[in-house]
Amino acid sequence: MSDESKGLSKAQEIYLNRSQRAKELKAAGKKVIGYPCVYVPLEMLTALDLIPYRTYGDIREPVTETDRALPTSFCSIMRTCLDCALKGKDDFLDGMVTVHACDPQEKTARVWESYTNYPYFHFIDMLSTIRPESIEYFKSQLNDFRKTLEAFTGQKLSADKLKPAIKAHNQQRALVQQLYELTKPAPPLISGTELVQVVKALMSLPVAEGNDLLNQVISEVKSRTDGPKRKPARLLIWSSTLDDTDIMQVFEAKANVVMDETCGGIRAYRGSVKLTPDPLDGLADYYMKEITCARTFRQATLGETKKDYKKDIQSRFGYLKGIVRDWKINGAILLLVRYCDPFAFEMPSLRDYLDSIGTPSTYIEYDYTIGALAPLKTRVEAFIETIS
Amino acid sequence: MVTEEKKKVINRLKSMYPLRAKVNDTYLKSIEAIKAGKPTAWAMLNFYYGDPILKAMDIEVVYPENYGAVAAAMGVAQQYLEQAYADGFPTHLCGYSLASLGYTSRMMREFKGEVPPEAPFGGMPKPLFLLSSSAICDARYKWFQALGRYMDVPVWPLESPSPGAKELFIEGAFETMVDTGVKHLGDFVVFVEGILGKKMDWNKLDETVDLMIEVNRVWYEVNELRKAKPCPMHSRDFWSAMPAALFLMGDIEDSLQLYQNMYQEVKDRVSNHIGAIPEEKYRLLFAELPPWHSLGFFDKLAERGWNFAVESFGYRPPIPLDLGGISDPLERITRFNLQFFAGYAEEARRQNLPSGSFAYPYIKYAREWKCDGAMLHPLISCRSASTHLPFVANMLVETLKVPSLTIEGDIVDLRLFNPEDALAKAEPFEETMEYYRKVRKQEGFDW
Numbered sequence: 001m002s003d004e005s006k007g008l009s010k011a012q013e014i015y016l017n018r019s020q021r022a023k024e025l026k027a028a029g030k031k032v033i034g035y036p037c038v039y040v041p042l043e044m045l046t047a048l049d050l051i052p053y054r055t056y057g058d059i060r061e062p063v064t065e066t067d068r069a070l071p072t073s074f075c076s077i078m079r080t081c082l083d084c085a086l087k088g089k090d091d092f093l094d095g096m097v098t099v100h101a102c103d104p105q106e107k108t109a110r111v112w113e114s115y116t117n118y119p120y121f122h123f124i125d126m127l128s129t130i131r132p133e134s135i136e137y138f139k140s141q142l143n144d145f146r147k148t149l150e151a152f153t154g155q156k157l158s159a160d161k162l163k164p165a166i167k168a169h170n171q172q173r174a175l176v177q178q179l180y181e182l183t184k185p186a187p188p189l190i191s192g193t194e195l196v197q198v199v200k201a202l203m204s205l206p207v208a209e210g211n212d213l214l215n216q217v218i219s220e221v222k223s224r225t226d227g228p229k230r231k232p233a234r235l236l237i238w239s240s241t242l243d244d245t246d247i248m249q250v251f252e253a254k255a256n257v258v259m260d261e262t263c264g265g266i267r268a269y270r271g272s273v274k275l276t277p278d279p280l281d282g283l284a285d286y287y288m289k290e291i292t293c294a295r296t297f298r299q300a301t302l303g304e305t306k307k308d309y310k311k312d313i314q315s316r317f318g319y320l321k322g323i324v325r326d327w328k329i330n331g332a333i334l335l336l337v338r339y340c341d342p343f344a345f346e347m348p349s350l351r352d353y354l355d356s357i358g359t360p361s362t363y364i365e366y367d368y369t370i371g372a373l374a375p376l377k378t379r380v381e382a383f384i385e386t387i388s
Numbered sequence: 389m390v391t392e393e394k395k396k397v398i399n400r401l402k403s404m405y406p407l408r409a410k411v412n413d414t415y416l417k418s419i420e421a422i423k424a425g426k427p428t429a430w431a432m433l434n435f436y437y438g439d440p441i442l443k444a445m446d447i448e449v450v451y452p453e454n455y456g457a458v459a460a461a462m463g464v465a466q467q468y469l470e471q472a473y474a475d476g477f478p479t480h481l482c483g484y485s486l487a488s489l490g491y492t493s494r495m496m497r498e499f500k501g502e503v504p505p506e507a508p509f510g511g512m513p514k515p516l517f518l519l520s521s522s523a524i525c526d527a528r529y530k531w532f533q534a535l536g537r538y539m540d541v542p543v544w545p546l547e548s549p550s551p552g553a554k555e556l557f558i559e560g561a562f563e564t565m566v567d568t569g570v571k572h573l574g575d576f577v578v579f580v581e582g583i584l585g586k587k588m589d590w591n592k593l594d595e596t597v598d599l600m601i602e603v604n605r606v607w608y609e610v611n612e613l614r615k616a617k618p619c620p621m622h623s624r625d626f627w628s629a630m631p632a633a634l635f636l637m638g639d640i641e642d643s644l645q646l647y648q649n650m651y652q653e654v655k656d657r658v659s660n661h662i663g664a665i666p667e668e669k670y671r672l673l674f675a676e677l678p679p680w681h682s683l684g685f686f687d688k689l690a691e692r693g694w695n696f697a698v699e700s701f702g703y704r705p706p707i708p709l710d711l712g713g714i715s716d717p718l719e720r721i722t723r724f725n726l727q728f729f730a731g732y733a734e735e736a737r738r739q740n741l742p743s744g745s746f747a748y749p750y751i752k753y754a755r756e757w758k759c760d761g762a763m764l765h766p767l768i769s770c771r772s773a774s775t776h777l778p779f780v781a782n783m784l785v786e787t788l789k790v791p792s793l794t795i796e797g798d799i800v801d802l803r804l805f806n807p808e809d810a811l812a813k814a815e816p817f818e819e820t821m822e823y824y825r826k827v828r829k830q831e832g833f834d835w
Contacts, residue, residue: 067778068778068782069778069779069782070775070778070779071766071771071774071775071777071778073480073768073771073774074771074775100550102526103524103525103526103771103772104771104775106550107746107772107775107776109552110552110553110746110747110776110779111746111779113552114741114779122552122555123551123552123555124555125549125550125551125552125555127522127547127548127549127568128522128529128545128547129522129545129547131547131572131575133547133568133571133572133575134547134568136568137547137549137564137565137568140560140561140564140568141551141555144555144558144560144561147558147559148555148558294530295526297520297522297529297530297533297545299543303544303575303578303579304542305517305542305579305582305583306540306542307536307539307540307541307542307543308540309536309537309540312536336478338478338480339480339771341481341482341525341526341527341530341771342526342530344477344478344480344481345477345481345485345526345527345530345531345533345534346530346534347476347477347478348475348476348477348534348537349533349534349536349537351476352537363476365478
């Protein structure tokens with residue numbers, strides 16, 4: 001990593017060579033723990049001085065090794081993530097933590113653990129609702145996670161260690177929220193492509209280094225004069241994952257992407273973890289309730305014995321209304337990675353909701369490969385023309 | 389006449405027919421009862437977790453998963469699929485879900501809540517509530533949430549823990565799952581009571597749970613008898629008989645008697661060395677749901693000496709366990725349900741197979757039922773039921789030297805299964821099975 005680079009150029013460097021810093025830290029004696037999903041509570045890793053490292057797939061890498069383990073008609077993100085692991089690209093990791101955020105991840109985790117040989121591997125289970133017993137169960141799963149981490153590291157994960165880690169990650173959330181404030185002006189001060197680079201860099205660094213990077217980026221972006229140009233549309237992208245600049249550039253060719261509601265964007269950084277007497281309470285509550293992934297079954301009222309569709313979609317998608325208003329969004333692209341069931345089932349209802357708040361939207365499906373981007377571009381351009 | 393004789397290659401159990409008839413009769417009676425005003429729920433297959441409560445509360449239950457298969461077999465599913473596509477649902481979603489989404493769209497929007505005229509077996513009348521399940525796959529709870537577009541009907545999302553195979557053994561983890569399950573079921577009872585405006589009859593629930601456990605114990609023992617050589621009962625009889633135990637269809641005491649009759653018939657066959665096919669040359673394991681629309685395919689394989697002795701873990705009864713000392717029926721239900729999901733975990737752990745129930749049951753079945761091969765049937769639109777199959781194939785050949793034949797198909801879209809193509813693969817696969825017989829012998833396996 002170049003010592004001179006700062007801010008956006010540093011984020012870009014890390015984006016292009018993600019594992020370099022993690023490998024440097026490993027060489028210095030740290031342990032690096034991979035995770036494929038934003039539902040893994042990184043605070044617990046940070047508290048034990050473990051380096052969280054988000055494992056991604058690669059849209060440029062043909063999936064070859066995964067075919068011996070998973071069917072072809074399966075979540076293409078999990079397929080490419082596993083493929084990279086099976087090809088040894090994650091071999092520097094000291095461990096892996098997976099979570100039952102969705103069925104493909106749960107199934108892939110079992111294969112992953114069987115076909116790889118990390119010194120540490122842990123699976124966290126999650127229920128699908130935000131009922132009290134679901135949150136209590138998740139807390140018990142986090143407690144089990146704590147036990148295996150303690151056995152792996154030989155250290156106690158006490159509340160005294162966990163609280164500073166929660167504060168550091170809350171600071172990161174606050175900084176990312178500040179960064180996204182900078183997409184509110186027209187034109188935005190930072191592009192969607194740059195945001196992808198920054199977020200991916202954050203998910204490759206220890207939290208303190210990520211926070212330093214964010215401070216640099218925010219300072220640079222606020223004072224820059226070479227920001228994105230104004231384009232005819234201001235878009236919201238709603239998807240499971242959007243973590244590659246080539247994909248983002250398909251949208252940004254003719255529009256400003258001012259909000260990426262994906263787990264390669266702001267999704268992991270909304271709100272903050274409450275500092276509760278038992279820190280696992282705050283973590284369980286935050287991860288179950290605050291992350292707006294389609295995997296969670298939300299209801300207008302828990303245990304409701306009557307149903308009202310308008311209230312129902314408000315409870316599931318209502319958070320988007322303020323975003324559309326405050327970021328002056330005039331179009332939403334619902335980007336579905338093929339075979340992602342939780343997001344796929346949402347499509348008609350989300351379009352109903354966006355219609356109800358007067359936001360034009362389109363649903364586009366692709367298979368998370370570089371080859372899928374050309375047809376994606378055609379459809380995106382057609383949509384932008386209709387709303388511009 | 390030749391065709392007629394071919395149909396009889398598989399020696400079907402006489403005791404299977406009343407169990408199969410019971411499934412159809414129960415469905416038709418349910419529809420009549422619902423039309424007469426009896427409270428009804430649409431439910432996902434919930435692995436003995438929600439069904440006993442519905443049964444004890446005297447609620448008629450319709451399973452849209454089953455109805456998707458019925459609609460496919462009766463040739464009406466295609467229009468439901470197209471309706472779902474037109475409504476904006478992606479085409480690669482679970483075929484059962486698309487069929488019921490399209491059906492419901494048509495029922496609620498075109499027929500104002502009345503069953504569409506083309507719907508087979510009286511259709512699925514509008515329910516009082518929906519019971520989804522988070523077990524096995526995401527579709528089985530997201531799909532019922534999506535039905536909210538068409539019907540203002542409440543949903544109870546039945547939760548189902550799925551811990552990792554080794555994490556299950558962390559001290560206290562299993563009992564936490566039990567506590568969570570009992571609490572969740574208690575809340576579900578309150579929900580049902582609120583909907584129906586009546587209280588749970590706990591004595592009735594107690595009896596229902598005991599009967600459910602006993603029915604599944606007898607059904608388990610029936611399948612244990614199939615380890616005999618020749619195998620006395622073909623997978624076709626398994627599939628015909630399984631719904632009464634898996635879905636608690638109709639009167640459970642009656643089901644118990646029918647499964648006991650089946651046990652006796654299978655036992656007699658074992659005593660008399662009577663196989664399910666005339667000459668058993670190969671014993672096979674079948675994984676995932678069969679091609680319901682092309683079951684005659686198995687007769688052709690039976691002619692070649694292929695006997696199907698054991699099937700997928702996902703539809704078999706749990707390994708029996710004694711719950712007699714537990715007085716709370718909700719706890720008995722929870723533990724029985726968890727036994728289904730985690731019953732193989734301890735054995736898998738002893739054998740250092742981290743996949744747990746994902747693959748281990750198939751290894752156990754192939755070894756104990758002494759299978760020569762596995763036929764794997766991945767379902768294009770049911771990914772959760774198919775995800776593990778490449779892994780299972782690898783594990784079987786690596787650990788037991790048992791080869792697999794993969795034949796793709798689907799649960800609703802009949803065009804995706806090609807029986808001719810599948811049969812063309814039978815002869816070369818026999819050579820593979822012969823080869824691995826020799827390998828197993830060389831490596832000291834006893835079959």
